[in-house]
Amino acid sequence: MSFQLGSSLLDACVLAVLAKQDAYGYSLTQQVREVMDISESTLYPVLRRLQKKEYLTTYDQSFQGRNRRYYRITASGIEKYEELLKEWVVYKQKIDSVLVGGINGE
Amino acid sequence: MVSKDEYLKKLQSKIKKLPNEEINEAIDFYHEYFAEAGEENTDSVIARLGSPSFVASQILADYAVKDLDTNTSTTKKSFSAIWFIILAILASPIALPLLIIIISLVFTLIIVCGASILTFFVFIVGLPVSGAFSIIAGFAVIVQHWQTSIFFIGIGLVAVGMGMLLFSPFANFSKMATSSLVKLLKKLFDKLTYRRKEGI
Known part of the structure; x- marks a missing residue:
C-alpha cells in the first residue's frame, strides 16, 4: 500500500476490533492484518501501550492445555475509540474532498 | 532454520535492558503466538514477524x-x-x-x-x-x-x-x-x- 499508517489509526483499528468482541493476540493480529498492510511484530507494542493506558485489560483462559491471553476493551477504551472514530470521519471527508472531488467536481 | 525456542531466546537477550515485567509480557505473548500458529508453521511465523x-x-x-x-x-x-x-x-x-x-x-x-x-x-x-x-x-x-x-x-x-x-x-x-x-x-x-x- 502506498499510504503510510499513523499509529493513531492503528490504535483505532485495534480498539474497533476489540469493541466487537474480545480476542487473543494471534487472532487479533490476523484480523487487523486483513485490512492493513503491517508487519506482524507491530501489533504487540500497540497492545502493550493500549493496555498501559488502561484502554484494554487482559484475562487468561486455558485452551487445549495452554494459556490464551484475551484482550478486552475497557470503558475508557470505548470512549477513546469513539473519539478516534469522530476524528477519522472528519479526516476522511477532507481527504475525499480533494482526492475524489478534485477530479470529478470541477 | 531457527527453532521457536532459539528465536524467543534471542528476542529475550535483545530486550534484556527492559524491566523484568516487560520482558516476561513480551516473551509470553510471542510464546503464545507461536503456539496459536501451530508447531508446523513456525518457519512462516518467523518469516512474517521478522528477525528477533x-x-x-x-x-x-x-x-x-x-x-x-x-x-x-x-x-x-x-x-x-x-x-x-x-x-x-x-x-x-x-x-x-x-x-x-x-x-x-x-x-x-x-x-x-x-x-x-x-x-x-x-x-x-x-x-x-x-x-x-x-x-x-x-x-x-x-x-x-x-x-x-x-x-x-x-x-x-x-x-x-x-x-x-x-x-x-x-x-x-x-x-x-x-x-x-x-x-x-x-x-x-x-x-x-x-x-x-x-x-x-
Missing part, C-alpha cells in the same frame, strides 16, 4: 515513548527513554554506514539538548549563590556604611528571588526538551524501519 532484532527494536522503541507518556515523566525518565531508543536503533537491522551516521546524528542532538539544559542550570543555580554572597557582603559592611549594606543586601535578594522564580520554568523546559527529543528520535526510527520494510 526487528521485533526487539519495535518493542524497545515503543517502550521508550510509552514510558514518557505517563504523567509522572521526569527528566531522568526521559534520559532512560533516549537510551531505549538508542538500543532500539542498535537492535534494528540497518546497514552499518547508515547506522554510524544515525548514531552520530542522535548523539549530536542529545549533546545540543544537554548543553542548553546545562547552561540554563548553571545560570539558575548561579543566581541564588551569587545572591547569597551579595547578602553576606552587605551584612559585612553594615557598620561601616549602612547605605552600601542595603544596596548589596537588596541586590542579593533580587538575585535569589529571580533564581527561585526561574526554577520551575526551567524544570518544565528541560522536561519538554527531552521529551520532544525522544519523540523526534522515535519518528526517525519509524521512518527508518518503515523504509526498510518497503525497500525489500
Whole structure:
C-alpha cells in the first residue's frame, strides 16, 4: 500500500476490533492484518501501550492445555475509540474532498 | 532454520535492558503466538514477524515513548527513554554506514539538548549563590556604611528571588526538551524501519 499508517489509526483499528468482541493476540493480529498492510511484530507494542493506558485489560483462559491471553476493551477504551472514530470521519471527508472531488467536481 | 525456542531466546537477550515485567509480557505473548500458529508453521511465523532484532527494536522503541507518556515523566525518565531508543536503533537491522551516521546524528542532538539544559542550570543555580554572597557582603559592611549594606543586601535578594522564580520554568523546559527529543528520535526510527520494510 502506498499510504503510510499513523499509529493513531492503528490504535483505532485495534480498539474497533476489540469493541466487537474480545480476542487473543494471534487472532487479533490476523484480523487487523486483513485490512492493513503491517508487519506482524507491530501489533504487540500497540497492545502493550493500549493496555498501559488502561484502554484494554487482559484475562487468561486455558485452551487445549495452554494459556490464551484475551484482550478486552475497557470503558475508557470505548470512549477513546469513539473519539478516534469522530476524528477519522472528519479526516476522511477532507481527504475525499480533494482526492475524489478534485477530479470529478470541477 | 531457527527453532521457536532459539528465536524467543534471542528476542529475550535483545530486550534484556527492559524491566523484568516487560520482558516476561513480551516473551509470553510471542510464546503464545507461536503456539496459536501451530508447531508446523513456525518457519512462516518467523518469516512474517521478522528477525528477533526487528521485533526487539519495535518493542524497545515503543517502550521508550510509552514510558514518557505517563504523567509522572521526569527528566531522568526521559534520559532512560533516549537510551531505549538508542538500543532500539542498535537492535534494528540497518546497514552499518547508515547506522554510524544515525548514531552520530542522535548523539549530536542529545549533546545540543544537554548543553542548553546545562547552561540554563548553571545560570539558575548561579543566581541564588551569587545572591547569597551579595547578602553576606552587605551584612559585612553594615557598620561601616549602612547605605552600601542595603544596596548589596537588596541586590542579593533580587538575585535569589529571580533564581527561585526561574526554577520551575526551567524544570518544565528541560522536561519538554527531552521529551520532544525522544519523540523526534522515535519518528526517525519509524521512518527508518518503515523504509526498510518497503525497500525489500
